[in-house]
Structures are given as structure tokens and as C-alpha cells.
Amino acid sequence: xxxxxxxxxxxxxxxxxxxxxxxxxxxxxxxxxxxxxxxxxxxxxxxxxxxxxxxxxxxxxxxxxxxxxxxxxxxxxxxxxxxxxxxxxxxxxxxxxxxxxxxxxxxxxxxxxxxxxxxxxxxxxxxxxxxxxxxxxxxxxxxxxxxxxxxxxxxxxxxxxxxxxxxxxxxxxxxxxxxxxxxxxxxxxxxxxxxxxxxxxxxxxxxxxxxxxxxxxxxxxxxxxxxxxxxxxxxxxxxxxxxxxxxxxxxxxxxxxxxxxxxxxxxxxxxxxxxxxxxxxxxxxxxxxxxxxxxxxxxxxxxxxxxxxxxxxxxxxxxxxxxxxxxxxxxxxxxxxxxxxxxxxxxxxxxxxxxxxxxxxxxxxxxxxxxxxxxxxxxxxxxxxxxxxxxxxxxxxxxxxxxxxxxxxxxxxxxxxxxxxxxxxxxxxxxxxxxxxxxxxxxxxxxxxxxxxxxxxxxxxxxxxxxxxxxxxxxxxxxxxxxxxxxx
Numbered sequence: 001x002x003x004x005x006x007x008x009x010x011x012x013x014x015x016x017x018x019x020x021x022x023x024x025x026x027x028x029x030x031x032x033x034x035x036x037x038x039x040x041x042x043x044x045x046x047x048x049x050x051x052x053x054x055x056x057x058x059x060x061x062x063x064x065x066x067x068x069x070x071x072x073x074x075x076x077x078x079x080x081x082x083x084x085x086x087x088x089x090x091x092x093x094x095x096x097x098x099x100x101x102x103x104x105x106x107x108x109x110x111x112x113x114x115x116x117x118x119x120x121x122x123x124x125x126x127x128x129x130x131x132x133x134x135x136x137x138x139x140x141x142x143x144x145x146x147x148x149x150x151x152x153x154x155x156x157x158x159x160x161x162x163x164x165x166x167x168x169x170x171x172x173x174x175x176x177x178x179x180x181x182x183x184x185x186x187x188x189x190x191x192x193x194x195x196x197x198x199x200x201x202x203x204x205x206x207x208x209x210x211x212x213x214x215x216x217x218x219x220x221x222x223x224x225x226x227x228x229x230x231x232x233x234x235x236x237x238x239x240x241x242x243x244x245x246x247x248x249x250x251x252x253x254x255x256x257x258x259x260x261x262x263x264x265x266x267x268x269x270x271x272x273x274x275x276x277x278x279x280x281x282x283x284x285x286x287x288x289x290x291x292x293x294x295x296x297x298x299x300x301x302x303x304x305x306x307x308x309x310x311x312x313x314x315x316x317x318x319x320x321x322x323x324x325x326x327x328x329x330x331x332x333x334x335x336x337x338x339x340x341x342x343x344x345x346x347x348x349x350x351x352x353x354x355x356x357x358x359x360x361x362x363x364x365x366x367x368x369x370x371x372x373x374x375x376x377x378x379x380x381x382x383x384x385x386x387x388x389x390x391x392x393x394x395x396x397x398x399x400x401x402x403x404x405x406x407x408x409x410x411x412x413x414x415x416x417x418x419x420x421x422x423x424x425x426x427x428x429x430x431x432x433x434x435x436x437x438x439x440x441x442x443x444x445x446x447x448x449x450x451x452x453x454x455x456x457x458x459x460x461x462x463x464x465x466x467x468x469x470x471x472x473x474x475x476x477x478x479x480x481x482x483x484x485x486x487x488x
Contacts, residue, residue, distance in 0.1 A: 012180055013143055019128055019177035020151035021158070022092070022170065024117045025055050025341050027230050028242035032158045032166045033095065043098055047110035048348075052341045054118025059338025062122050066330030067205050075126050075330040081185035084123025085178035091116030092174055096167065122337050127181035129333035130190045133322035137267060137456060140319035142259040145312050149252030152245045159242075208331045212321070215456055218272050218379055219317035222310035223336070224343045225372045229307065231347020232368075233361040243304045251308025266453030268317065269383070276313075277380040279306055280373035287366060300362075303369055317456065324457040325434060418443045421485050429472040438465050442478065443485045 023029060030044070065075060074080060094113035132140055154173075158166040184190045212220060230244055263270050283306060286299035318336055322329045350356050355364040422443040426436040441451045448466070452459040475481045 013131075013147070014150070015176050015180045016128060016132070016143075016147045017151040017154065018173040019124065020147060021154045021173050022177045024051055024092075024121055025337070025344065027344070028155055028159075028245045031155070031242060032163065032170060043110050045110075047095065047114045050111045050114030051118050051121075052345050052348075054115050055121055055341035056338045056345070058118050058122035059334040059336070059341065062126055062334030063208065063331045063338070064205060064334075066328040066334065067208060075123070075328075076130050076185065076190040078182075078185040078188075080123060081127050081181050081190070084120045084127065085182050086120070087116045088120025088124055088178060089174060091118075091120055096171070122334065124178065124181055125337050126330045126333045127185065127190060129318065129322055130329040131181065131184060132319040133329055135319060136323055137316065137320040137454065138259050140323070141267075141313070141316040142256065144316040144319065145252040145255040145259070148248050148308075148312050148315070149256075152248040152252070155242070155245050156249075159245075208327055209335070211326055211458070212332070212335060214458065215324075215326075216314075216317050216321055218376060219268075219310075219314040220336070220339070221375070222307075222372070223314035224339055225368065226307045226311045226314075227340045227343035228347040228350070229365055229368065231344040232351045232356055233347075233365055243301075244308070247304030247306075247308035248311065249308070250305045251310075251312055254305065255309055255312050266450055268313075268320070268456065269453050271313065272376070273380040273383050276306075276309070277377045279309075280376050284370060284373050287370065307369075320456040324455050326457050326461060418485065425473065425484060429469075429474075431469060431472060435465050435469050435472070438462065439469055439485075442466070442469070442481060445482075 020026075021029060030048075033044075062075060091113045094109050094116070098109060098113070132144075135143065154169075158169060161169075181190065258267070258271060258275070261267065261270070279302075283299055283302055286295045286302070289295040289299075318332055321327060322332045350364075351361065353364075355361075358364070419440060422440045423436070426439055431439060437455070438451055441454065446454075448459050448462050452462045455462075470476060470481065473481060473484060475484060
């Protein structure tokens with residue numbers, strides 16, 4: 001489905017960049033304070049440990065609450081969002097006082113600042129996630145790439161100016177990072193911002209984890225590896241710019257064109273089963289060169305671009321999963337924050353191990369990266385094998401049809417205004433927002449697998465909605481449905 005910029009762009013979304021710049025669990029955001037905090041060695045450790053540990057606990061609590069009846073509405077209610085914003089601002093208030101006032105830094109205040117920021121980070125991440133859930137995958141991919149690129153440029157700016165100037169800019173960004181979620185929550189629009197997808201039902205923790213693994217295994221794994229590598233090694237270019245930050249800028253430049261790629265298959269599988277495995281193969285080849293050679297040096301830089309792309313793709317995939325509506329936003333982003341913080345803790349702990357202290361940890365991190373590259377390539381090959389088996393079974397008459405029982409699919413209606421005709425049919429049949437969205441894909445001739453891959457939902461969920469569409473429209477097969485669409 002083509003991306004229409006005019007219909008998906010909202011100027012208010014730019015505030016997401018402010019939240020990404022101030023997000024405390026992302027280590028490069030601390031570079032400004034590490035250069036300015038008095039007695040940083042004694043203050044930063046208890047702060048970071050409390051922040052990351054609290055984020056793990058808070059994220060899992062948010063996921064558990066979302067699995068309870070009414071938990072989703074509670075997390076997106078104005079009181080919770082206001083409380084999260086207050087914790088976020090208060091936590092950074094203590095943190096900034098320690099940075100700006102000599103003698104103010106103390107371990108007790110560090111723990112308090114970390115705890116407040118952990119609570120605020122989880123709640124604001126859920127609120128921002130609910131806001132971003134209004135976008136489908138292509139829209140989310142575009143705006144996440146733009147926001148990550150913009151926030152990375154801002155991080156580079158903050159790291160290159162004096163501490164006083166950087167602190168002033170940071171203090172301006174802080175309220176901007178909280179404003180939009182609070183405003184939307186006050187207007188009762190956070191729950192409704194998911195627009196076309198309707199209400200997500202609660203689910204058990206086990207079932208929620210199973211759905212996330214089934215639908216977003218590789219994107220989520222990529223984000224976790226990114227968090228681990230970021231915690232294990234912090235390479236700063238010219239003592240100013242984190243290499244991860246520069247990688248995110250370049251990664252955003254690579255990802256944006258992908259949003260406009262026209263494909264007969266869902267975009268996310270194309271990226272993870274073709275584009276990224278090809279990139280990973282190139283990195284494996286370049287990493288095979290001896291130490292000190294230009295190809296190996298080039299591979300080190302490209303690896304940061306690769307993981308920058310992975311972070312962007314993972315964030316967009318989480319938004320698409322929330323948009324799909326199978327899981328509540330609190331569950332999706334609670335698990336994401338908890339996993340990111342946990343892998344960051346693992347990375348920090350690994351940095352003290354002997355393998356990660358040899359040659360700056362480069363060889364050990366190369367092993368970790370290569371293992372992920374192999375897993376990514378293996379997953380792509382396994383998907384191709386499953387697809388070939390499915391095609392063979394289908395040719396032999398043994399496979400499951402891509403449609404519900406009924407006559408074979410009819411040709412796609414030739415009329416140009418298929419979307420308008422589907423909208424008229426949906427109005428007449430009183431379809432839900434989710435059913436209207438799926439009808440639009442059915443009307444353009446797409447099958448179950450394509451719809452599931454595009455909307456980041458399971459095929460069984462698509463079939464359930466298609467059955468409901470058939471019943472409400474009064475047809476028994478896809479051919480009859482397309483005829484009704486063609487009739488207008």
C-alpha cells in the first residue's frame with residue numbers, strides 16, 4: 001500500500017524527538033551530564049543502576065496491568081499520564097541539580113532520581129506508544145526514522161556545545177517530551193488515537209509474550225542486541241559523539257527510502273528476509289579480513305549503521321504491533337522498556353568480564369554481532385524454506401487455502417475507486433474500524449497472509465475478522481465479496 005505523506009503527517013509528532021533525546025535508558029543521552037556532573041563517578045553508578053532496575057520492574061508491571069481487565073484504559077488515563085510526566089520532570093530535576101550545583105550530588109539523591117525517572121519513563125513510553133499506534137507500519141517507519149534521525153542530530157549538538165548551553169536546551173526539551181501525551185490524555189484521545197484498530201483485549205502474560213515472539217521475534221531481538229552492545233561498549237568519536245548516535249543518523253537515512261518501496265509482499269518480511277540479511281552477509285564478509293585492514297575498519301562503522309537501522313525498525317514494528325490491536329499498548333511498550341533496560345544491564349555487566357576488556361571489547365562484541373547476523377540470515381533461509389514447502393503443498397492440493405472456504409478468489413475489481421467502494425460497503429454493513437481496514441485490503445485483491453504481514457497481526461485473527469465481514473455483508477465467499485465491491 002503506497003504511503004501518502006499528506007494524510008499521515010502531523011506536525012505535533014515532531015515532539016517525539018524531544019522524548020527520544022531525553023529518554024534516560026538510552027546511554028548516549030547521558031553524555032552531556034557525564035561531562036558536567038560534579039563527582040560523576042560516585043553519582044552516576046547508583047543513578048544508572050536504579051534507573052535500569054526500576055525500568056525493568058516498571059515495564060513488567062505495566063505489562064501485567066495491561067493484561068488485567070481494564071488495565072489498558074487505566075495506564076492511558078489522564079491521572080496516570082500526569083503522574084508519569086511529574087515523575088519524569090521531578091527525576092530529571094534532581095538529576096540536573098546534581099549536575100549544576102556543586103556539592104548537591106549524593107548517592108541517596110541519585111537513587112531517588114533514578115527511581116522517579118524509571119516510573120516516568122515507563123508511563124510516558126506507553127503513552128507515546130499509544131499515540132504512535134495511530135500509524136500503520138509504513139507511516140510509523142517513516143516518522144520513527146525521521147524522529148530518530150532528528151533526535152540523534154540533537155544529541156550530537158548537545159554533546160558538542162558547552163555544558164551550560166546544552167543544559168539549557170535540554171531543559172527546554174524536557175517539557176516538550178511530556179506535553180503531547182498529557183494533552184492527548186486530558187482530551188481522552190490516547191485510547192482513541194489507535195484510530196482504525198479498535199479496542200485491544202487484555203491477555204495473559206504468557207499469551208502476550210507468545211504473540212510478540214510469533215509476530216516480532218527478529219525486530220525485538222535486534223533491539224535487545226542493540227541495547228546489549230550499547231551497554232557493553234561506549235565508543236565516542238573525537239571525545240564528543242557516540243558512534244551509536246552517528247549510526248542512528250545514517251541508519252535513518254537508509255530506512256526512509258524503504259518506506260516508499262512498492263512491493264507485492266508485506267514490507268516488514270521483505271526487509272527482514274531480504275534487505276537486512278543481505279546487509280548482514282556483507283558485514284560477515286568484511287569482518288573476515290585481518291585486523292587493521294580497511295575492510296575491517298569499514299565493517300566496524302557499517303555495524304553501527306546496521307544496528308541503528310535495527311533500532312528504528314524495531315520501534316516502528318512495536319508501533320505497528322500496537323496499531324494491529326492484538327496486544328494492549330501497555331503490554332507492548334512495557335515489555336519493550338523492560339527488555340531494553342535488562343539487556344542494557346547485561347551489557348554493563350559483560351563489560352567487566354575479561355573477554356570484553358581485551359582490545360576495548362572489540363573482538364567480543366564482534367562475536368555477539370556475528371551471532372546475531374547468523375541468526376538473522378538463518379531466519380530468512382528458514383522462512384524461504386517454509387514458503388517453498390507451502391507452495392509445494394498448495395500445488396499438490398494439500399495446503400490450506402489463503403482464503404476462507406468458498407469459491408476461488410475472483411479477479412481484483414478494475415475500478416479506480418476501490419477504496420471509496422469499500423468505504424460505502426463498510427458503511428452499509430456497519431463494519432468496525434478494524435473490519436473496514438481489512439475490507440480495504442480484500443477489495444484490492446490481497447490474501448490472508450499479506451494482510452496479516454502488513455498489519456502485524458496473526459493470520460487466525462485476520463480470518464476471524466474476514467468471517468465477520470462475510471457475515472455482515474451477506475456473502476459466503478471472497479468472490480462474492482469482490483463482486484459486491486465492484487457493484488459499489
